[in-house]
Amino acid sequence: MTAADWHARAAAITPRTELFIDGGFQPAASGERFDTVDPATGRVIAAVARGDAEDVDRAVRAARRAFERGDWSLAAPAERKRVLLAVADGIRSHADELALLDSIDGGKLITATRQVDVPGSAAILQWYAEATDKLYGQVAPVASPDLAIITREPLGVVGAVVPWNYPLETAIWKIAPALAAGNSVVLKPAEESPLSALRLAEIASAAGLPDGVLNVVTGFGVEAGAALGLHPDVDVIAFTGSTAVGSRFLEYASRGSIRPVWLECGGKSANLVFDDADDLDAVADAVIGGIFGCAGQVCSANSRLLVQRGILDGLTERVLERAAALTVGDPLDEATRMGPLVSARQRDRVAAHIASGRDEAELLLGGDALPGDGFFLAPTVFGSVPDDARIMREEIFGPVLAIAAFDTEEEAVARANASEYGLAASVFTSSIRRAQRVAPALRAGTVSVNTVDALDVTTPFGGVKQSGFGRDLSLHALDNYTALKTTWFAGA
Missing domain, CATH: 3.40.309.10 (Aldehyde Dehydrogenase; Chain A, domain 2)
Structure with missing residues (x-):
């Protein structure tokens, strides 16, 4: 396809620009917007809702309601698998649109987004979907007649903060294992490249993901990102970005309620x-x-x-x-x-x-x-x-x-x-x-x-030292979004 063809197709796209909360698009509470710019031309693509602490609170409350409602968190693994496979199919059905959004919004090559990023995102989501009904608990070797079982449970509300270099794919790295485990998610995409995240949420909703299970709050890191990191009802933070910003999320956690913070930060390979x-x-x-x-x-x-x-x-x-x-x-x-x-x-x-x-x-x-x-x-x-x-x-x-x-x-x-x-x-x-x-x-x-x-997808990705300590991809990523529970049955 020629560049002119791709530009014509990009011009025909009407990007989603509102926050996605509780299954629908909503304006920011403040009514404020910010421009997202095509880095290849310097031209404004769209004015996007500028979420802040009030919007993050709305999204977290929606995610908590969805989690407590149980139609996702307590759903049979086979049901979560079915829905996530449908979302993966939705990504494939809208592959060119998502590829174009990441290309015009983040300056990424269309050859990369179309051939690697978008199909890779669908494949990763499919992989975690397939894993949902293949994970088993354990029976501990305690003395008979007692019985002790070890199970994994979702943590609750996941706050995911992702960068602008791989907007769709890095979001999927966080969302896929979090959702597969039964959590609800509030996603904060980078302000430089928010468009594909909003479209992804719409695709997921159309595929059957229950309302409130995936929410997207666009905005700036110092406003929406900080509010997510500080929110007392977020159970875990998953972050990819710079080491400097990652350290702020550790600070946020120390100031609020205790929760794990999984960091994948900078590198100098x-x-x-x-x-x-x-x-x-x-x-x-x-x-x-x-x-x-x-x-x-x-x-x-x-x-x-x-x-x-x-x-x-x-x-x-x-x-x-x-x-x-x-x-x-x-x-x-x-x-x-x-x-x-x-x-x-x-x-x-x-x-x-x-x-x-x-x-x-x-x-x-x-x-x-x-x-x-x-x-x-x-x-x-x-x-x-x-x-x-x-x-x-x-x-x-x-x-x-x-x-x-x-x-x-x-x-x-x-x-x-x-x-x-x-x-x-x-x-x-x-x-x-x-x-x-x-x-x-x-x-x-x-x-x-x-x-x-x-x-x-089968191997963990993450670092040591100032590169952080979180791990994306592989079955090990499920550790980030689950808690081990021991249930002990006393014998007669």
């Missing part, structure tokens, strides 16, 4: 490339995808490239050649390989890191904003980056790669671990023994060997 890597062309391809995909706006982006000295020049040459060839531009053009940053604010923030990098290291490629009304930056590569440079230490969340050389395996591991973050890492080597030594030595939630950012 390292690629370790050893001189026995089989194919430097394949490594270079992986490096490019790992840092310039989604314009580098990925928490697990492989933004540090540590290369054994003997192959430094050869790999750097290949990376620069590929980065220079990336087509940067219109996300709705299927030939585009990198789109804009999500906002002018984010572009300027990344540009400030690049300016710092010019003083700290050798600029090998890019470094400039691109002309036009959108929020574009050129793919940027720095070489000879010292370990104490800002661009090597701090999460940039943009298309900026920092390259440095190492000599020994021990040095590579030590330098990769010398970060406050611990979300992901990659190791490139032809030696299985080396991979078996290095992978467990790296302090990261996921270590990918001879690839980058390996991910599947």
Whole structure:
């Protein structure tokens, strides 16, 4: 499909712009709105309801009523499975619409949203739906004639706060296990990309999800997000976003009622490339995808490239050649390989890191904003980056790669671990023994060997250190949204 075709289809969409509470769309109590902007053009897409503490309270009360009503929380697992499968089918039925919403709202490539994000969201929801009637309790080995059983119960009201880089998919990461377990959810999408969340709620309602089980409050983090974090009737918070904001949710929990807070925060992932890597062309391809995909706006982006000295020049040459060839531009053009940053604010923030990098290291490629009304930056590569440079230490969340050389395996591991973050890492080597030594030595939630950012619904995703401690995906995510209950029957 041509870019003109996609633009025509995008123009035909009328986005939902009100809050979704208790099964229907409602204006913000204040009547206030905010503009959501197409980052590729700088043009306003729609004025969206600006929810605040009063709206969050309405949503939480609706979620609590739904939970206590029991038509979802107490429904047979097979019934929850049936409805969630219908929601997954609804996502597939509206795939192009949802893909376009995330592309125009978040600047994501239509090739990515249509081929990966939307079908991936439906598949993840289907996977958790299928899990609902396959989870069993346990019988504890207590002395006869007593009987002790261990069951999992939903916690109640889940507050989910998600970022703008994967608006639909990250929402599904939280919603799917929370709903599968029988909880009600209040979702706060990022103010930069709220549109797909509102449409998702409408699709879920049409598929049979009971009123109040999924609510969406759009608005700003300091208003709606903080109110959700502080609300005393929220039983658990699930958050994906920056480390700075994640720490605020821990503070909110300390000021309100006691509840778990599951954080998946920032990252500064390292690629370790050893001189026995089989194919430097394949490594270079992986490096490019790992840092310039989604314009580098990925928490697990492989933004540090540590290369054994003997192959430094050869790999750097290949990376620069590929980065220079990336087509940067219109996300709705299927030939585009990198789109804009999500906002002018984010572009300027990344540009400030690049300016710092010019003083700290050798600029090998890019470094400039691109002309036009959108929020574009050129793919940027720095070489000879010292370990104490800002661009090597701090999460940039943009298309900026920092390259440095190492000599020994021990040095590579030590330098990769010398970060406050611990979300992901990659190791490139032809030696299985080396991979078996290095992978467990790296302090990261996921270590990918001879690839980058390996991910599947069957494996948990999350980090250590300042990257947080929550886990999305896999059956382990159900732990975030359930409580263990022991029921003990005394024998005669």
